[in-house]
Amino acid sequence: MGFESNAITRRPLGALVPAVIPALLLAACGGPALSPTVLPPTPVPASAPASAPTAARLTLPLRVPSTTWRVQSAATVRVSGGGSAAGPEQRVQSNAVVSWSAERQPSGAVRAAGQVDSFTVRTSFDSQRSVQLPSTPAMILLEAVLDSTVVRVATKPPLANECDRPEAGAGALARELLVRVPDGVMRGDRWQDSSVTLICRNGVPMTAYTAMISRLESVDADRLVIRREISSRFEGKGGTAFRGLELSGTGSGVQRVEISSQRGTVERLEGSGTLTLMTTERLPGSPARTQQIVQRTEFSAVRR
Template sequence: MLPARLPTTTWRVRSVARVTVTGSGVTGAATDEQGVESTGLVSWSAERQPSGALRATGLVDSFTVRTSFGAQRGAMVPSSTAMVLLEGTLDSTLTRISTRPPLINECDRPEAGAASLARDLLVRVPNGLVAGDRWKDSFVALICRSGVPLTVYTTIVSRLERLAEDRLVVRRELTSRLEGKGGSAFRALELAGTAQGSQLVEIAPLRGTVERLEGSGTLTLTATERLPGAPVRTQQITQRTELTAVRR
């Protein structure tokens, strides 16, 4: 049994993504691999139910994004945003991370990126587990990419690999399906894709908090663009991501 109240905890989080775009209309340097690195200090405190469900409040500080998109070859251009306050709700069928106050439009906002960086630090672990037990979470979320709203259907299968007095070790396998449409009367854009990933999470039983998280994943998106009187253009975006979080 993990505690009912999880104390305020801060992690240093780093996400590194490598993005490749191929397909019609992509030439030259555009086909090269581009990089996006996001870092920040994430803090959460939470109330926990016996099912593992969490209601949390938190923040992201020192959030910085470094990207090579639009930069000279090999260079990384940094950008940062002010402190972002967050609220989180997590159970077996719902994961909702929102800013305080809520954003009127989350599409491609840096605050939404900060919230995404904090999401994986909320991990549902039910009471009464023994080593080898599995449990499943599934939820639907809305995100935005390049001005296109996307519906994301995610399933997480977790397994308690180790149960000891000083440490719980949980392995999580994540699969997602994404789809969305956007654009205007003169330009229609459709996005569809899948994602797979895995995470290894270490949890301190007495505190109930994540001590360390390491994960990796691959997202593949197909973008279809339709313009009046023009051939259909299709591009494929592949994004490989590595995530690490360590408690301070």
């Protein structure tokens, strides 16, 4: 699949970068994951009274009722390098209404069915016009599996080719509302998940390596709060024998998740992240040209 001569100058801002995030930072769909590990809680100081009450261990409902959220992702993008000065900061905003119902296991594994509708993307690349992405169905049906070996969100029916499809971006927004919380954790406990995901944007296949550490910060009869720290690494290559494009980068993010202790549903999710990508274009007989893309993203979801 070829690239135009401006493949890493102006055109990727409207094609590659907005599509990559939140799909990359938010780890949209597919790919095997390493087995999660529950990390020990912060040790109790030696001076703590021996008679201090034991903290309650958490158990969430195994059936999570159908729930709907208003989801928004807002990003700023800046490109520099490639023999030119840094361009102006651009903006990309995605909005959707997401619904999920799910069944979970004591390990925190989740099997869910849901949908995305009202999915729109607004960018400064199209003169501030708010548009419905072309060829996006009015409603996108999804099914998901989230456990110790698989993290996958897929459309129903499955797409023959997910590369550059807007449904993949919609699935990325919906994916964040599926949170794995093992039974038996206490306040202060941490657990870790790692995944390897294959994705494709602007015709460039990429591999995303993501690690997430979750910590139960507080829990009571009504609500629990989880802090998630996310780190990612990306690698990809694409192009033709006459023009190639290489991608590499890293990302990091933090999320705060509020979950109903009674229902097991996410009540509110807020997060932010930064992605830095290096793109290198190689043409026969010409020196390689490299650009840096920095994107900062704010994500929020509120139960309706």
